[in-house]
Amino acid sequence: MKAVRFSRFGAPDVLELVDLPDPHPAAGQVRIAVRAAGLNTSDWKKRQGLMDQELPQTMGYEAAGIVDEIGAGVTDVAVGDRVFGFTAASGAQAEHAVLANYVPIPPSLDFATAAALPSAVETAARGLDQLGVEQGNTVLINGASGAVGAAAVQLAVARGARVIGTASAASHEFLRSLRAEPVAYGDGMPERVRALAPDGVDRALDVAGSGVLGELVELAGGPEHVITLADWAGAQRHGVRFSSGDAGRALYSLALVARLIEAGQFVVQVGRTFPLSDVAEAHRVGEAGSVRGKLVLLIE
Incomplete structure (x- = not known):
């Protein structure tokens, strides 16, 4: 072959x-x-x-x-x-x-x-599991418009969470179509998030690895409420958990996403x-x- x-x-x-x-x-x-x-x-x-x-x-x-x-x-x-x-x-x-x-x-x-x-869905589901995202949480996803970020948005929404997602302005309509509330990344991002969630967020998932873990820790009320999928060095510096499959993979997510797709709840x-x-x-x-x-x- x-x-x-x-x-x-x-x-x-x-x-x-x-x-x-x-x-x-x-x-x-x-x-x-x-x-x-x-x-x-x-x-x-x-x-x-x-x-x-x-x-x-x-x-x-x-x-x-x-x-x-x-x-x-x-x-x-x-x-x-x-x-x-x-x-x-x-x-x-x-x-x-x-x-x-x-x-x-x-x-x-x-x-x-x-x-x-498979990879995008399993990675996203694993991060949400490790954060303990559940119904009623407000979750900030940094880098929400890429393959893993978009999967995380939709899986979090399916759990009943409110989702705020960072992305470029060109991706904001896309995020709205996934039922997320978009904010622009870059300078002033924390203030833009607090305009939507004045008391901060319950959990934060870093998909982009864009050097904002300090801001995510502040918004989420501590490093224990933040997971990064992409910033190993930043995780060590800020005491944030770096998600990897070594601690167990979210393989159940394959069957879950198939069901969500057929229900019209995942794209x-x-x-x-x-x-x-x-x-x-x-x-x-x-x-x-x-x-x-x-x-x-x-x-x-």
Whole structure:
């Protein structure tokens, strides 16, 4: 099968399509013929050598496709079913992938949109869980218009929380469509938040990593009420928890988001799609940050 791999760290041109043996599922897993695979910031960080140091590396942890082989004990899906989810290891950006965590694709979604969901939804749900967001809370989400931020907004709203989200002015209507109250980021952000919530907020989730943890701590009444998904150094400086999957992942969120989508309570934006052979260009576009919404690779 064809798969994306790199054998040295560097610019996007180190990525190559190579022939690798077809994978096969272990017990409880399924193999899919991949139709779409999501791209994430971690992909370019890995390629640059900022994360895992082993070489070579295959790419991708989230995919959507058609089940074509099932492992022992699998009874919840059958060959031919459409599913999306997380791989058992890296390698989603390929013609075939083994999924360890998966759910059926909602009937209303195409493969590209389904592939855009897993990482953003799990990351957002994990952050909200670690904050203890519940009905009646007022939650500030810093960086609310990106893939993870928009997922966090919608999941928090589904819990019955009031959501205030920071974003550029161009994204404010989008946030309103998600039932969030937008504020502009940058100088004066705390004052703008207090104009909406004079007593501050109950919880704050930092998705953007834009150096505002001090302000979020003040608005939320202490570091114990703030989680960051993106600012490791700032978390150490301000005593804020940095969210990672090491303490447990919110895998239940895959089935939850499927239900919310079918109920008309969750939407996802695919910013742009690329054929698998154009993965290097997809990395360039992703690193430039010029496209709102998830970037997705398509496999025909």
